[in-house]
Amino acid sequence: MKRSVLFLLPFEKLTGMGHLTPEAEIAATLKAQGYRTVLWSDSDVAGLSPNFKKDFENNFDEKLTPACLIGNVGDKERFPAAESVKDLEKIEDLAAVIVDDFRRVRDPQRIETLKALADLAHRRGAKATIVGSSKNLEFELFDHVVNFQMLIDESLYSKETMAKIIGGLGYVPIRVRAPLPLPEALPQNAFGVMLGATGPLNDTQPVLEGMIGGGYNPVLIAKKSNKPEDLEKQEKWQETLAKFPQSAWLSGLSGGQMQTLRQGVKFMFIGPGSVTCAEQFYTRCPFVGVYSNPTLGNSIAALDKMGLPTLRAQNHDELMAAWEKNDNAVTAKFGKDDIQKAVKRLEALGYIQNRLPDAPPFNQVDEHGAERLVKELGL
Secondary structure (H helix, E strand, O other): OOOEEEEEOOOOOOOOHHHHHHHHHHHHHHHHOOOEEEEEOOOOHHHOOHHHHHHHHHHOOEEEOOOOEEOOOOOOOOEEOHHHHHHHHHOOOEEEEEEEOOOOOOOOOHHHHHHHHHHHHHHOOOEEEEEOOOOOOOHHHOOEEEEOOOOOOHHHOOHHHHHHEEEOHHHOOOOOOOOOOOOOOOOOOEEEEEOOOOOOOOOHHHHHHHOOOOOOEEEEEOOOOOOHHHHHHHHHHHHHHOOOOOOEEEOOOOHHHHHHHHHHOOEEEEOOOHHHHHHHHHOOOOEEEEEOOHHHHHHHHHHHHHOOOEEEOOOHHHHHHHHHOOOOOOOOOOOHHHHHHHHHHHHHHOHHHHOOOOOOOHHHOOOOHHHHHHHHOOO
C-alpha cells in the first residue's frame, strides 16, 4: 500500500503562482517516488488557468473538501475548521502533513485547526511541515518549517524555529518545462510585466506608463477577464499598450511557454516572490522587483543587497495598507524617473545585454529543488 501525504492548500483565483507552484511540484515529486498525494482544500481548481489546472490535478491523487469552514460566507479567506480534521482519520498510512498557510485568516479558531492537524500527524507517526515565512505563523506546532525566502531574517524567529527551518534557493521547487511556442510573436526589444496576482491589482498601469518612450516594447502577462469590475482597468491597459510601437498581451501561458517568454524578453517587471525570483534566476532573465505588497519586503531587501534594481511606490505606505484591507481602489504611484532609473541600472550591470550571470546566487536554482526538499523532510 502506498504511503500518503496530505496537503492543506487553500487557494482562490488571485492566488499567486508562488504559492501554488511549490506545492504542486512537491506533490509531483512525491508521486514519482511512490507516495499517494491528497489535497485537502475547499478551493475550486476551475479558477486556475487551463494549462496549470491540468498539471495541478495530475499531481494530486485525491481531493478532499473540508466539511466545515471558519470565516464568513463569501470571504476569500476561509479556512478548514478544527472539527473537519476528524474526517482525515480515514487516510491510510499517513507519512506527512504539509500545510501552506498563506491566507490571512485572522479568525482565532485557525490555531485550533493547525493544532488538530499537527496532532493528527504526530499520533500517526507522520511528519508535520508548514510552508511559510511570516513571523505570526504557528511554527512551534510543526517538525519542519520550509522558508523559500532569499534572505532569512533570523531576528523574526526563535532559536527553536530557526533549528527547524529548511530553506535556501537550492530547495525552491520551480516549474521547469521544455520551452514551447508562444501564441504570438514577441515584440522587438521586448520587456515583460507580470504583476497580476499581487493585489491590489493597480500597479501594472503605472509601470506600463512609465516605460513609454523608453525604447522597449511591452509584453503584458495577465489574466483576461470579462467581469464588469475588471473591464475599465483592462481598457486602460489596452490604451497604454497602443502607445508603444509594438506590444503583446499574453494570458494563460503554460510552464513551457513561460520558459520561452523569459528567454525571449530583455527583462521583466515582477512582483518578486521567492518562487518567481527563483524562476527568473533559473532562466537568467533580468528583472526589476516591484514592491507591490507587504509580503514582498524580505525579497526586496534581498534584491537590494544583491544590487538588483527594485521599485517602490511614491505612496508606498498607502499601498501597503490598502493591500492589507484588500482595497483595490488604491493605485500605485511609480515615478517615471524611478522606473527608467531601474532599467538603466540593469543596463549598467550588463544584464540586459548579457543576461544574469552563471554565478551565485543566480546559478543556485535548478530543477532539483523539490527532490532536495523532499529528501530533507525525510520522505
